Each structure stands twice: as C-alpha cells, then as structure tokens.
Amino acid sequence: xxxxxxxxxxxxxxxxxxxxxxxxxxxxxxxxxxxxxxxxxxxxxxxxxxxxxxxxxxxxxxxxxxxxxxxxxxxxxxxxxxxxxxxxxxxxxxxxxxxxxxxxxxxxxxxxxxxx
Amino acid sequence: xxxxxxxxxxxxxxxxxxxxxxxxxxxxxxxxxxxxxxxxxxxxxxxxxxxxxxxxxxxxxxxxxxxxxxxxxxxxxxxxxxxxxxxxxxxxxxxxxxxxxxxxxxxxxxxxxxxxx
Numbered sequence: 752x753x754x755x756x757x758x759x760x761x762x763x764x765x766x767x768x769x770x771x772x773x774x775x776x777x778x779x780x781x782x783x784x785x786x787x788x789x790x791x792x793x794x795x796x797x798x799x800x801x802x803x804x805x806x807x808x809x810x811x812x813x814x815x816x817x818x819x820x821x822x823x824x825x826x827x828x829x830x831x832x833x834x835x836x837x838x839x840x841x842x843x844x845x846x847x848x849x850x851x852x853x854x855x856x857x858x859x860x861x862x863x864x865x866x867x
Numbered sequence: 868x869x870x871x872x873x874x875x876x877x878x879x880x881x882x883x884x885x886x887x888x889x890x891x892x893x894x895x896x897x898x899x900x901x902x903x904x905x906x907x908x909x910x911x912x913x914x915x916x917x918x919x920x921x922x923x924x925x926x927x928x929x930x931x932x933x934x935x936x937x938x939x940x941x942x943x944x945x946x947x948x949x950x951x952x953x954x955x956x957x958x959x960x961x962x963x964x965x966x967x968x969x970x971x972x973x974x975x976x977x978x979x980x981x982x983x984x
Binding site for chain 2: 855861
C-alpha cells in the first residue's frame with residue numbers, strides 16, 4: 752500500500768507569493784495533520800483535520816490555512832510568504848477515530864519550500 | 868501544555884556497542900509517546916510507540932524504548948548499533964485525553980546519532 756504522498760517535493764517561491772501544498776493520506780485514514788520543520792528543529796504542529804473538519808490548530812498566523820476534501824486528501828495554503836516560511840512541510844495521516852485511540856501517525860516525505 | 872526534551876543534540880557510539888537516546892516529557896494527562904527517525908532530506912519514519920501496557924516497547928530495526936512514569940522518560944535503546952542507524956531521532960508526545968489539544972504531536976528538538984565504524 753502507498754504511504755502518505757505529498758506534492759510538490761521541492762519548490763521555490765518569492766516573498767509575498769502564495770503556495771499550495773498537497774497531501775494524500777494512507778488509504779483508509781481519515782485524519783490528516785500538517786507540520787512545519789525548520790532546519791535544525793523538530794516539527795511544529797500547524798493543523799489537524801478529521802472528516803473534513805478542523806480539529807486542531809497550532810500557533811501559526813492566519814496566513815496559513817488548510818482544508819480536507821471528501822476523499823480525505825488535504826491542501827495547505829500559505830499566503831504572503833515570508834523568508835521565515837522556508838521549511839520542510841510534513842503531512843501526516845492516521846486512523847484517529849477518537850482522541851484517545853493512540854493510533855500511529857505516519858508521515859510523508861515532505862515538501863521543501865524555499866522562499867527567496 | 869505538553870513538551871518534550873531531548874537533552875543531547877549529538878550522540879556518538881561505536882558500531883556494535885549499545886546506544887541510548889534520551890527523552891523526557893511533560894503532559895497533563897496520559898502520555899502517548901512516539902519515536903521517529905529522519906534520514907537526510909527525508910520525512911519522518913515511525914519506529915515505535917507507547918500507549919499503555921508493558922513499559923518496554925519493541926519497535927522496528929531492533930530498537931526498543933522504556934517508559935518510566937516516575938521519571939517521565941522514554942529513552943530509546945538498541946543493544947548493538949549499526950552504522951546504518953546514523954540519523955536524526957525525534958521523540959514526540961501526545962496527551963491521551965479527550966481534549967482539544969489531544970490530537971497534536973509535540974516533538975523534541977532531535978538528537979543526531981552517529982555510529983562510528
């Protein structure tokens with residue numbers, strides 16, 4: 752079975768531009784989360800979606816938004832890009848039927864965003 | 868709030884020797900604990916998790932971790948290190964209670980493991 756797939760793998764944007772990153776979860780997984788990993792740091796939680804509803808949001812500005820589609824794939828959108836948005840953006844999926852389920856969270860290979 | 872500390876940025880060990888990568892955590896409810904490994908320019912790969920039950924958890928590639936509630940630790944171990952184990956290791960925690968913040972993983976800053984031939 753395919754794992755979590757993300758696209759694009761690498762992209763370069765200019766300050767002020769907009770970017771859309773895409774994610775397809777593991778088949779059967781209804782929960783998708785997004786994380787930002789800046790070089791030299793651990794991943795930071797951005798959003799979680801379950802059954803197309805936002806279930807959690809991290810400490811990120813409103814320039815960051817996301818959505819989940821009926822097929823459980825997801826998009827992360829970032830507006831008005833700043834140099835500091837340069838990072839690896841990781842998508843993760845899990846079964847996650849309940850908060851106490853303890854299901855394993857699987858990550859994709861990430862999308863490398865460079866803002867110049 | 869939940870948090871994870873990985874006190875060592877770098878761990879060096881000789882091939883064939885046992886290795887330990889340290890992790891301590893803080894959560895208000897029940898801790899769900901995870902270890903992930905990241906190879907250069909790659910995503911995170913799941914190694915093992917503790918949810919409940921036996922304090923010694925066995926995972927992929929011969930890794931194991933011991934949950935210690937009194938010390939709030941979840942150290943990653945392997946009896947005999949391989950050069951191919953060299954990578955960046957992340958410990959993560961999630962609060963296992965039904966609250967709004969329960970669904971996010973909080974990661975440590977990572978420990979770079981280098982296994983010397």
